[in-house]
Amino acid sequence: MSKTITIDxxxxxxxxxxxxxxxxxxAGVYIPHLCHHPEYTPHGxxxxxxxxxxxxxxxxxxxxxLEGQEVLNDTPDLNADRQKITQMLFVEGNHFCPSCxxxxxxxxxxxxxxxxxxxxxxxxxxxxxxxxxSHPEVxxxxxxxxxxxxxxxxxxxxxxxxxxxxxxxxxxxxxxxNSPSGELKDTDISIDDAAVHICPTGAILIxxxxxxxxxxxxxxxxxxIDQVSLAREHHQDEQ
Amino acid sequence: xxxxxxxAKNPDNLKRVIVDPVSRVEGHGKVSLLLDADNxxxxxxxxxxxxxxxxxxxxxxxxxxxxxxxxxxCGICPVSHHLAAAKAIDQLVGVDPExxxxxxxxxxxxxxxxxxxxxxxxxxxxxxxxxxxxxxxxDINKRHIVAVLNEFPEIGVQGVKIRKFGQEVIRMVxxxxxxxxxxxxxxMNKSLSKAERDYLLADVDQIIEWSNASVALIKKVxxxxxxxxxxxxxxxxxxxxxxxxxxxxxxxxxxxRVKNPKGEIILDQLDYCEYNDYIHEEVRSWSYMKFPxxxxxxxxxxxxxxxxxxxxxxCDSIDSPLAEAARVEFxxxxxxxxxxxxxxxxxxxxxxxxHCAEKIKELLNDSAITDTKPEDLVAKGEKRFEGxxxxxxxxxxxxxxxxxxxxDIVTKANLIVSTTNNNMGMNESVRQVAAEYLSGRELTExxxxxLEVAIRAYDPCLSCATHAVGKMxxxxxxxxxxxxxxxxxxxxxxxxxxxxxx
Ligand code: FES
Numbered sequence: 001m002s003k004t005i006t007i008d009x010x011x012x013x014x015x016x017x018x019x020x021x022x023x024x025x026x027a028g029v030y031i032p033h034l035c036h037h038p039e040y041t042p043h044g045x046x047x048x049x050x051x052x053x054x055x056x057x058x059x060x061x062x063x064x065x066l067e068g069q070e071v072l073n074d075t076p077d078l079n080a081d082r083q084k085i086t087q088m089l090f091v092e093g094n095h096f097c098p099s100c101x102x103x104x105x106x107x108x109x110x111x112x113x114x115x116x117x118x119x120x121x122x123x124x125x126x127x128x129x130x131x132x133x134s135h136p137e138v139x140x141x142x143x144x145x146x147x148x149x150x151x152x153x154x155x156x157x158x159x160x161x162x163x164x165x166x167x168x169x170x171x172x173x174x175x176x177x178n179s180p181s182g183e184l185k186d187t188d189i190s191i192d193d194a195a196v197h198i199c200p201t202g203a204i205l206i207x208x209x210x211x212x213x214x215x216x217x218x219x220x221x222x223x224x225i226d227q228v229s230l231a232r233e234h235h236q237d238e239q
Numbered sequence: 240x241x242x243x244x245x246x247a248k249n250p251d252n253l254k255r256v257i258v259d260p261v262s263r264v265e266g267h268g269k270v271s272l273l274l275d276a277d278n279x280x281x282x283x284x285x286x287x288x289x290x291x292x293x294x295x296x297x298x299x300x301x302x303x304x305x306x307x308x309x310x311x312x313c314g315i316c317p318v319s320h321h322l323a324a325a326k327a328i329d330q331l332v333g334v335d336p337e338x339x340x341x342x343x344x345x346x347x348x349x350x351x352x353x354x355x356x357x358x359x360x361x362x363x364x365x366x367x368x369x370x371x372x373x374x375x376x377x378d379i380n381k382r383h384i385v386a387v388l389n390e391f392p393e394i395g396v397q398g399v400k401i402r403k404f405g406q407e408v409i410r411m412v413x414x415x416x417x418x419x420x421x422x423x424x425x426x427m428n429k430s431l432s433k434a435e436r437d438y439l440l441a442d443v444d445q446i447i448e449w450s451n452a453s454v455a456l457i458k459k460v461x462x463x464x465x466x467x468x469x470x471x472x473x474x475x476x477x478x479x480x481x482x483x484x485x486x487x488x489x490x491x492x493x494x495x496r497v498k499n500p501k502g503e504i505i506l507d508q509l510d511y512c513e514y515n516d517y518i519h520e521e522v523r524s525w526s527y528m529k530f531p532x533x534x535x536x537x538x539x540x541x542x543x544x545x546x547x548x549x550x551x552x553x554c555d556s557i558d559s560p561l562a563e564a565a566r567v568e569f570x571x572x573x574x575x576x577x578x579x580x581x582x583x584x585x586x587x588x589x590x591x592x593x594h595c596a597e598k599i600k601e602l603l604n605d606s607a608i609t610d611t612k613p614e615d616l617v618a619k620g621e622k623r624f625e626g627x628x629x630x631x632x633x634x635x636x637x638x639x640x641x642x643x644x645x646x647d648i649v650t651k652a653n654l655i656v657s658t659t660n661n662n663m664g665m666n667e668s669v670r671q672v673a674a675e676y677l678s679g680r681e682l683t684e685x686x687x688x689x690l691e692v693a694i695r696a697y698d699p700c701l702s703c704a705t706h707a708v709g710k711m712x713x714x715x716x717x718x719x720x721x722x723x724x725x726x727x728x729x730x731x732x733x734x735x736x737x738x739x740x741x
Contacts, residue, residue, distance in 0.1 A: 098307075098311060098418065099304055099307045101303070101307070131300070131301075131648065133301060133646035133648050134646055139301065139319060167649075203328045207301065207647060208424070209303075210303045210307075210423075211303065211306075211307060211428060212613075213425060214414055214421075214428045215419055215420055216414055217429075
């Protein structure tokens with residue numbers, strides 16, 4: 001008989017080595033997340049996947065599933081915390097959804113809708129961040145980086161290139177480019193790299209492709225992020 | 240004409256009256272009057288007190304964001320900015336208007352006609368019909384669309400539905416009624432499905448019929464108030480706008496034509512990409528809005544007006560039958576080469592609204608707009624570093640000019656919006672009304688509405704920002720020669736009027 005945990009009272013089976021997130025995804029239970037991606041080593045930095053395990057807050061993407069855990073996930077308290085975290089992400093960078101080319105396809109925006117975030121709540125940082133458009137095909141708009149490190153992991157684990165890294169701590173944290181000039185044009189990044197396609201927000205973009213997908217055909221036009229996420233990641237797990 | 244009222248000779252001992260903000264226009268402007276002891280007006284100015292700085296903050300952004308970003312300039316005519324920017328960035332990817340795929344061009348026309356239709360309907364029915372149907376000095380409690388809906392329910396409802404139809408056209412083409420996408424560099428991102436087309440076709444005949452009736456209505460209102468309607472706010476000016484190669488009315492793409500007040504063509508079929516050789520802008524200390532003028536005629540005489548009156552006066556014909564018939568009747572009015580009446584802006588506007596309705600039907604019946612594959616909707620060319628897009632927005636000629644660097648980032652932007660082109664015209668009309676209708680009378684709120692009627696005829700979008708119908712707070716102050724406030728009227732945002740005790 002397989003081992004099980006419960007999530008919001010629902011019995012969920014798991015195998016040794018799986019995290020709570022892995023077990024939940026396999027069972028079709030959505031736990032909100034931004035820095036987690038089933039193909040990459042968990043990083044546990046965004047904290048949106050915070051769940052209560054036997055009364056203690058844990059990151060579902062990093063915490064191993066263990067026999068008999070009672071996990072709380074979709075509760076008003078946890079969702080209120082997640083909403084606050086999302087609001088903090090919005091005020092920390094410069095996210096102007098109305099004119100952003102990622103709108104409708106953006107996980108940060110999708111999550112904000114899912115969590116019923118209606119305003120930014122916190123005072124805006126108005127951080128001064130740069131755009132690196134030096135590369136002919138790929139562009140980075142640092143205004144929209146949420147430091148999820150998915151590009152760092154994808155470049156390292158899939159592309160074997162280490163184009164990206166995170167430097168600094170706290171407020172000084174920023175995404176850096178691994179080239180002598182610090183500019184994207186002097187790296188060996190290419191348009192087919194996994195790192196170019198992994199960004200959950202509009203920070204890493206393929207140039208000259210914005211707004212080509214009409215409204216109505218974008219990822220989150222007809223489905224919320226929980227459905228999209230489960231459809232994609234649940235499926236990936238089975239492969 | 241009335242330039243002598245732009246700056247009073249001895250402003251120190253004059254009473255100051257401020258109309259701030261001007262209501263039922265888009266954005267924020269104010270009118271200031273200086274009166275002498277006999278209430279004679281010595282100075283009248285329309286000030287634009289809002290500064291939005293769009294040209295600055297699009298610098299540093301990639302060019303493909305422009306059509307989506309700049310449309311946020313305005314909640315009323317965003318599509319105009321969307322399309323003007325799109326025309327400019329077409330050039331950045333090496334696509335000139337004649338090389339745009341035919342289907343994309345037709346979809347852009349459809350989008351634009353929907354936009355002009357809804358904007359003209361909004362302006363006439365929601366913003367201006369209270370003045371036109373109840374009178375310029377009518378009770379302030381009547382001066383809003385709700386009163387129109389009560390007393391002229393049929394007209395009010397038609398107005399609301401015509402506007403809605405225009406917005407539905409926009410929604411089908413661009414995905415949203417306000418601030419959609421649609422135009423991208425070199426083309427469009429989608430065509431219409433047959434279902435979307437049929438949805439619009441179902442209503443289009445009704446819209447044409449109502450639009451035709453509204454032309455008859457404005458004609459009746461105009462002609463039953465003569466000579467007042469021909470004289471109120473009326474000034475003489477040059478007129479500028481785009482024109483088809485054959486001289487026909489054009490809203491999306493063409494050369495620039497200018498006629499002088501006598502109706503003589505003084506510039507024709509100019510390539511707008513060379514606008515800098517023909518048009519300069521003057522800055523005046525008392526307004527954020529610049530004053531453009533034609534270089535060839537100089538600052539004094541080179542100012543011009545744009546918009547519906549300019550376009551209908553400038554063109555030789557309109558290529559849709561009902562609007563053409565209306566144009567012929569219109570041009571016969573006044574018995575001169577051009578129609579100069581300022582209030583004829585409303586009439587010309589509704590002729591254009593009818594034209595848009597007719598053209599929308601024509602395009603909906605064109606198979607090119609449906610089920611075109613995305614790859615057939617976009618053309619490509621050689622990258623360029625400079626792009627200029629000009630369009631006839633509902634309010635007149637609108638120009639977007641961008642420069643980009645080798646990384647596709649905007650380094651410079653210049654926008655000349657329609658209302659700026661009408662800056663001098665609006666100021667002149669305000670001064671005409673002040674001099675002819677207000678000067679020497681005791682100022683009351685209904686009397687001051689005359690000034691707003693003059694400004695409103697131009698359908699200005701003072702900031703290209705948001706607006707609140709009939710809800711705009713209004714404050715009038717009467718200040719005597721010693722600088723003491725002697726009277727104050729307040730209109731609150733709920734429409735309530737209060738006389739402040741001073
Ligand atoms: S998804 Fe678990 S911390 Fe980000």
